[in-house]
Amino acid sequence: MVTPPLVAPPVPVLLPPNQPADRFYAGVAGLAAFRGVPGAGTHVPEDWVASTTPLFGEPERGLARLLDGRLLRDALDADAVGWFGPAHVEAYGSAPEVLVKLLDAGERLPVHVHPDVPFALRHLACPHGKTEAWVALAPARVHLGFVRDVPADELARWVRGQDAAAMLAAMHALDLAAGDTVLVPAGLPHAIGAGALVVELQEPTDLSVLLERDGFGVDGAADGHLGLGHGLALGAVDRRGWSAADVGALRTARADDVGPLLPGAERWFRAERHRGPGRWDAGYAVLVVVAGAGTLTAADGTTTPLAAGQTWLVPHAAGVCRVAGADLEVLRCRPPLP
Known part of the structure; x- marks a missing residue:
């Protein structure tokens, strides 16, 4: 049987759920309710929508598939102009340049950070960092950025001793209403609170440095540092103190905006x-x-x-x-x- 060509259709394409299992934090009920489908397992908190980005260190897990089972990535490569238009193809080729996720925090996520482009280029040979943004679909508390300058040795001590209380105490807390949006620049430490359900837009990578690991499904020696070792990985952290006004400017609390x-x-x-x-x-x-x-x-x-x-x-x-x-x-x- 001849496989039909992967030509971009002139109509929208329905995307099935794409939920990697066994993530390091819990969540499933909120996402299942939003999707209107039964939840499976306890650690299935993310839906990688239209993803051409695999999980860090894995060849295919996280990649989205079309309803016929073929990889979306292959379809985009086969007819980039049809999917993206000529201006996008001239600038970016057949890469979407964005990853969209649905994220259901069944528990507070660990304090973590994503590298910026210079760090990713220098240490990971990756042309993207991971600036991201959240559109809240449910009320939630989030932690974002340090309230004061944190010396490198103090941050290393917190991470070494897994002093999550000290980390959170040194961070700004924002209470989001449904519809609020937050831009999270790469490098800024953050943690999404329990009960959050967000649409997340991000640069198309899976680059995360976990400052907090205890109590989560993470092998502290092997994971959470992008294979760089904890000492080098902490260089991705923006340790500057951010004012409340600067952090507040990252949030748009206008749920009625269209x-x-x-x-x-x-x-x-x-x-x-x-x-x-x-x-x-x-x-x-x-x-x-x-x-x-x-x-x-x-x-x-x-x-x-x-x-x-x-x-x-x-x-x-x-x-x-x-x-x-x-x-x-x-x-x-x-x-x-x-």
Whole structure:
């Protein structure tokens, strides 16, 4: 049997759940409820939506597949212009340049940090760091950035002794409402609190340095330092004290906002919130249907029903699209500007 070519269709593509099992922190119930499917296991807290990024150190786990079982990465490579459009391909090739996740924190995540581009290039030969952003779907407390300058030896002592209380006491705490957004620059230490359900946009890597490991499913000697050793890995941490105003500026507490979110993040990724009817320009996008129901009509007139909890991939080939639905709420996650 001849395998059909992986040509970008002129309509949205429904994406099945892509949930790597046995993660190092707990979570499943919130994500299962959002998706409207039964949860399996206790440590399945993430859905890697439209992912072409594998888990760190693994060849395929984390990569998204189409409904027919083939890797999305192969489809994008086979018809990059159809999926992304010529401007994106000229700038980035067939790489989406963004990773979107649904994240369900069944417990507080450990304090951790993601390297920036200079660190990733120098020590990991990786062209991306991991700046990320959160769009909260449920209220949650998060910890973000140090309140004072933390000397390198003090940070090393905390990590060596696994003094999570000292780490958290030295960090800003923010209480998020559903709909709030937070930009998290690479290098900034952070921890997402128990009960959080977020849509996370990030640079397309799985680079994390765990400052906190005790009580989580992590081998402290082998994991959590990107294979660099703890001493070198701690060089990825922004140890500067951030003012409350500076940390507050990373948060947009306007849940009623529609249109572009995350101002200033366009060099990493773009996010838009849409409610009710609207018209979209042509372009590759990952859709998360947050609430309600409605339809998306592609340029060729094909109408696709949308329902809460679904995730869709919209190719550039779908052209200018129209969405409709009085109670529909959609997050449209997009690559950086080319």
